[in-house]
Amino acid sequence: MDELSTLQELLAEPPPEPEVVEAAWLRLERATLGTTSLRTRAAAKGWRAPGLLRRTAGPRRWSGWLAPVAAAAAVVGVILASLAISGVLLRPTGTGGADAAGAFAKVPRYFVALPMVKGRAIVAATATGSVLGTVAPPPKTTFAWAAGAGDDRTFVFAAGAPPKPGTSALDWGPVSFYRVVLSRSGHPGPLVHLPISPETAIISGLAVSPDGSKFAVSLLGRTNLQIGSKIQVFSLATGAGREWAWPGKGIIGDIPIGVGGTGEMSWEANSRTLLFQVTHRTGSGDPGQLRLLDTATPAGSLLTSSTKIPVSADEVGWQHNNATHRIIGVPLITGDGTKLVASFFHSSAAPKVFGFTITEFSVRTGKPVRVVYQRRTDTEAGSTDVMWVNNTGSAMIAIRPLPGHRTSVLGVQTPAKFTPLPLRTRRLLLHDDQGFSRLPVW
């Protein structure tokens, strides 16, 4: 079996279900109704979805395509009604323009961006995109992870020898940890090696506490990604550490592809409570749990030292085959510890009604409490993600599409409006195709 055959086997997908074909067919019909000749000719011939029941010709053509649209509208109506009933506030979102400086004042002034392949990290200003300095990895290493405290000063880097040809792409050499402190003007100080033993397990998450005093790293076992997951917390000043292990099967954080950054774990403002996600594999997907670790507890079991947030397991995790709504990725916790902020997705039966939102959930109840951005369309061309959130959830750095545009942009999202970051900042970070050219952390 050569690499192409192996790849074919890995990516093999079944043919689409008939209702998917029909939904696509209906969309094509709708898209082409402006073509007079199509409408009249199709009506005359009873144009139909291939392989499906023929529809009656003539005026019923309209009902043929209106029915699913009406069904879609009904589904949207039900969703909106249910959100209204549950008290979720649907607020309008604006874009850019007015008072951009005010919006940028609500988020960290500086960020670090890791190159996606290798090379120097850059330090730049969020509001202007000005590059204030660069940070070189130690000789013969590449930056693998970075995370910021959100205090405009403290950043932690992980660097090691990248996987060699012929070895697993996850097989980094031992990874060491470093700190960089920015000056008041945002210029980076030296890369300082932290007195912590090099890490040989697979890093799946990194988060610096808001007071810049410690950082957490989540780790996966090398022989079995599901076994041996753990979280370690280290003092930046002394390197002293503490470790909590997840009993049994479970993956904390995410399997890293290339470089990794903030988001797999997040701290409350007390610099004591840490949000993490643990998932496990089942036949229908990877449901998960969101838990809060009290890092003041003694080292030991991650299960007993943490408490579960009552978000449904089906709404958390990865690749639920039948999920109609779920959190995308790992949520962030607000500094006050009251809310989770997440990119959220829902769908309904064909014809597809997709909804992409940025939603806040109550940590206490696990239920949605506010939708700060919503996009209800039958397709989501751009992706949505939250990369940083402030103490109360009143400001976040998010990536999302602008109204009327296909592509996503980075910007400051508040409940009232979305302010795109300056083009210069975005160009530092995003390719034209929306992939990150550098991974930013704040």
Add this chain to the structure above:
Amino acid sequence: MIVTGEPTGPPATDAAVIEQSWAEPEQFEAIFRRYFGRIHQYLAARVGGRIADDLAAEVFTAAFAQRQRYDLTRDCARPWLYGIATNLVGTYRRQEQRRYRALARAHAQGVTPSDEDLVAERVSAAAAGPDLAVALARLNSGDRDVLLLVAVAGLDNQEVAQSLGIPYGTVCSRLSRARMRLRESLGGTNPADSYGPGDIVRPAGGRKEQPNG
């Protein structure tokens, strides 16, 4: 009455159908019928089934809108449609990365190690999954487009060149580079050269232990 919609008479070339659809738009149905399933499978392989449902529909909507610009000297519309599909994937790079990451997770966790696996490993897509998916994610987008048009869509190099609007030589070099990267992720050699799917390979002196579950 169930209508299968099978065409009567000899099938027309795609180019002929598309030309007909300029004046008779409903003729475009034949293009939809011929290729929707394959385009959907290609997109599902890249961005996952749920997004593929929408993207595949978008491919044919876009193709219909662009049909009067179709190059009628090309009998087969397959490269054209895959080109549109690949361009649309370009706006979903982050979802594509998530898809490969999910694949890596699925294969990493889906294999339960036996005692035997602790000292040896089987070379198969399941075992290679995590590495392969990660390697795929790490390819640059241009190389990955070419690789997947060949491996998943089944286009030949000339068709890939047509599909992406790039020179034939560029296709060859991108494909070569992408295959080399995948081979490296599988251990640096073509597994078919040394052992088969059922063979047990001792790790000592061979490739390193897989981080699978």
